[in-house]
Amino acid sequence: MNPSPAETVGVYCSRCDVRVAAKVTASHIDYSAASSLLRRRAADDSEVTLYSIATCPGCSSVFLTRRSFSEIPGEFTASREDPEVLYPSPARPELGDLPEFVRRSFTDAARLYTGGIYGACVGKCRQCLAAVCQEQGAPPDGILEQLTDLRKRDVIDGKLLSWANELLLSCDERGESHVDQESARAMLEFVEAVVLYVFSVQARFERFEKLRGGVRTP
Numbered sequence: 001m002n003p004s005p006a007e008t009v010g011v012y013c014s015r016c017d018v019r020v021a022a023k024v025t026a027s028h029i030d031y032s033a034a035s036s037l038l039r040r041r042a043a044d045d046s047e048v049t050l051y052s053i054a055t056c057p058g059c060s061s062v063f064l065t066r067r068s069f070s071e072i073p074g075e076f077t078a079s080r081e082d083p084e085v086l087y088p089s090p091a092r093p094e095l096g097d098l099p100e101f102v103r104r105s106f107t108d109a110a111r112l113y114t115g116g117i118y119g120a121c122v123g124k125c126r127q128c129l130a131a132v133c134q135e136q137g138a139p140p141d142g143i144l145e146q147l148t149d150l151r152k153r154d155v156i157d158g159k160l161l162s163w164a165n166e167l168l169l170s171c172d173e174r175g176e177s178h179v180d181q182e183s184a185r186a187m188l189e190f191v192e193a194v195v196l197y198v199f200s201v202q203a204r205f206e207r208f209e210k211l212r213g214g215v216r217t218p
């Protein structure tokens, strides 16, 4: 097994604002995930992870990417998915002043996602949602019931509740054991939207109202 590193890797360069074929300058192949993955999936092919350092041909920005390869012994090697860009990390909005336990669970969820541990990421996302609901005074219940309570009290808006309905339904249909990168990312993005709305949008709006009130009644 010796997957030859691709000479270029397709990434989005934010400085050039375009997708580029970044030139791979160094690679590292990690075999350590193969044995645990084999046990978990009971598959007869093995999987390795290829880390690459690549540079943008336009502006020389540096990227670190991760890509999984699978091998059916003696047959072929194939990439399972598009490379994941580990550096530079995707720009995340400023989350504002969060209660510490909400911030911690969200940060943990994001870290698990970056580490490729998608099942645990979704679990941590649910913990984060539960923490937000509890902090906002929702009675102990299922996540969806708690979010419905927040909607009734105008803590979140209707779009977030519809989003939650569809997302949690599709999660339940897939089951916890079938969490892939796409569903983990969907969950993380939803939690980020809830956290932003509850703690950041509201606070910014209150600041604006206060300022406007101050201008009106000096």
Ligand SMILES: [Zn+2]
Residues within 6 Å of the ligand: 013, 014, 015, 016, 017, 020, 056, 057, 058, 059, 060, 061
């Ligand atoms: Zn560039």
